[in-house]
Amino acid sequence: MAASEAFPFCKTGGLGDAVGALAQVFSRAEGSEVVLFLPRYRNIGGGAFSLKAVGGSFLIPVGDRLETAAMHHVQWGKVSVYFIENSKYFDRPGIYRANFGDYEDNDERFIFFSRAVLEGAKFIGFKPDVIHTHDWQTGLVSAYLKTLYKIDSFFSKTAVVFTINNIAYQGMFPRETLLKAGFSWLDFTPDKLEFYSGVNYMKAGIVFSDIITTVSPTYAGELQFKPEFGKGLEGVLRSRNQDIFGILNGMDDEIWDPAGDSFIERGYDQNSFAKGKAACKQALQHECGLQESKDTLLAGVVSRLDRQKGLDVLYNVLPEFTDKIQFAVLGAGDPGLSEAYANMAHARPKEVFFRTGFHESLAHRIYAASDIFLMPSRFEPCGLSQMIAMRYGALPVVTRTGGLKDTVSYTDEPKESNGFAIDFADEAALKSILGHAVSLYAWKENWNTMVRNAMKCDFSWTRSSQEYLKLFNIAHQKKQL
Numbered sequence: 361m362a363a364s365e366a367f368p369f370c371k372t373g374g375l376g377d378a379v380g381a382l383a384q385v386f387s388r389a390e391g392s393e394v395v396l397f398l399p400r401y402r403n404i405g406g407g408a409f410s411l412k413a414v415g416g417s418f419l420i421p422v423g424d425r426l427e428t429a430a431m432h433h434v435q436w437g438k439v440s441v442y443f444i445e446n447s448k449y450f451d452r453p454g455i456y457r458a459n460f461g462d463y464e465d466n467d468e469r470f471i472f473f474s475r476a477v478l479e480g481a482k483f484i485g486f487k488p489d490v491i492h493t494h495d496w497q498t499g500l501v502s503a504y505l506k507t508l509y510k511i512d513s514f515f516s517k518t519a520v521v522f523t524i525n526n527i528a529y530q531g532m533f534p535r536e537t538l539l540k541a542g543f544s545w546l547d548f549t550p551d552k553l554e555f556y557s558g559v560n561y562m563k564a565g566i567v568f569s570d571i572i573t574t575v576s577p578t579y580a581g582e583l584q585f586k587p588e589f590g591k592g593l594e595g596v597l598r599s600r601n602q603d604i605f606g607i608l609n610g611m612d613d614e615i616w617d618p619a620g621d622s623f624i625e626r627g628y629d630q631n632s633f634a635k636g637k638a639a640c641k642q643a644l645q646h647e648c649g650l651q652e653s654k655d656t657l658l659a660g661v662v663s664r665l666d667r668q669k670g671l672d673v674l675y676n677v678l679p680e681f682t683d684k685i686q687f688a689v690l691g692a693g694d695p696g697l698s699e700a701y702a703n704m705a706h707a708r709p710k711e712v713f714f715r716t717g718f719h720e721s722l723a724h725r726i727y728a729a730s731d732i733f734l735m736p737s738r739f740e741p742c743g744l745s746q747m748i749a750m751r752y753g754a755l756p757v758v759t760r761t762g763g764l765k766d767t768v769s770y771t772d773e774p775k776e777s778n779g780f781a782i783d784f785a786d787e788a789a790l791k792s793i794l795g796h797a798v799s800l801y802a803w804k805e806n807w808n809t810m811v812r813n814a815m816k817c818d819f820s821w822t823r824s825s826q827e828y829l830k831l832f833n834i835a836h837q838k839k840q841l
């Protein structure tokens with residue numbers, strides 16, 4: 361596996377969760393051996409994991425220079441993790457960006473990483489049957505295998521399965537990037553690397569991989585057949601229609617377990633959620649300076665602040681509800697939205713709490729304390745937050761898109777519902793569904809039925825990982841022909 365994030369080592373969102381969890385479940389499958397390559401960002405190492413230097417180094421061409429790659433290793437259960445080092449590229453404050461936007465040399469950083477994955481595998485003598493890559497940051501791995509490494513016998517039987525976690529980020533760079541990556545102009549064609557006169561790493565992953573997956577069945581369809589979802593790549597995706605599969609992500613039910621969660625005030629399960637949640641709610645209200653009221657509906661948000669998530673829509677709707685709902689919002693990203701939420705929380709400290717930055721333990725406390733969890737996304741490839749929220753008995757309020765549609769059911773019948781859903785992230789629909797949640801909350805029997813339905817859902821990785829393993833076998837067999 362090769363990716364730019366994997367929890368618990370580095371994470372900016374669900375990609376990290378998904379890669380970390382998959383690496384672990386794959387490693388437990390019979391007959392498998394999993395090696396995971398990650399960049400060695402600043403702050404990796406130390407803490408619970410002691411990294412060991414692999415010793416030696418190898419060179420990676422980037423443009424007309426040769427960059428040095430070294431590696432550190434950690435054995436993480438049955439997963440062998442290799443961190444690829446180059447301090448110029450990775451020893452920085454952020455993973456993809458500093459405060460003022462994406463790093464300008466992200467093209468080079470992930471050229472270096474993608475090629476170092478292949479060279480790294482050779483360096484340790486690990487000949488993979490399948491390389492599983494994720495998103496634009498590793499899209500070039502398959503492009504290299506099908507071009508520059510085509511004649512390399514080390515990889516002659518290696519297949520690539522590429523997973524699209526989010527097509528909104530494509531890694532688009534100017535045409536000069538082609539030369540930095542070492543590809544030939546012959547590959548700069550619309551059926552290969554060229555995309556509107558530039559190079560698109562996501563497209564490279566789609567075009568050159570043996571099998572493509574994405575993270576929910578609904579998103580797999582949206583990507584190909586709805587241009588606003590495919591973001592310019594819908595045609596390319598349709599041309600690979602036979603090789604595209606939607607596999608719903610799972611969630612790590614050991615990390616996210618309300619019964620054994622050491623970050624929260626009081627553990628609970630399906631039978632004890634009423635008392636447990638009440639204690640967690642009171643503790644969070646206290647921690648966040650919200651009015652300590654057990655009967656007020658508490659709405660949680662734990663999210664990247666990005667247009668994708670529809671939190672600008674929520675922001676406009678929120679003032680109408682502060683007399684009926686308390687809001688606890690944890691979000692990092694868009695500085696404008698962050699400031700707007702901070703001002704709102706400042707103006708109404710008893711009803712609205714806002715914290716920016718990435719806070720793992722606070723995220724746990726918000727999931728545990730909330731009665732509803734807001735995720736009015738404009739699009740959502742899979743979404744893990746709504747699954748976590750359900751596990752913690754916080755009913756998700758979502759739009760019917762991508763993985764949200766595949767996980768949340770909302771009908772007129774509480775018996776058949778495990779959350780609330782609207783068709784689009786628009787203000788009128790959000791207002792109406794929040795109004796409905798407020799009135800239903802007073803009707804405890806129905807509410808509790810829905811909470812139980814939500815907590816009962818099985819989002820474990822077991823089912824998804826089996827689907828992946830089947831595809832790995834198919835991809836691998838294709839290569840043996």
Ligand code: ADP
Pocket residue numbers: 372373374375377662663664690691692716717718719720723742743744745746748
């Ligand atoms: P995405 O990958 O689009 O950000 P997901 O719902 O798939 O959305 O995954 C989000 C993950 O990141 C969840 O584990 C969520 O709890 C976590 N998360 C998002 N923002 C924060 C934050 N500010 N602090 C802590 N955890 C966060």
Ligand code: GLC
Pocket residue numbers: 373374375376378525526575609740741742743744763
């Ligand atoms: C992306 C998507 C999210 C998905 C996650 C993991 O970040 O935005 O919907 O859950 O990847 O696949």
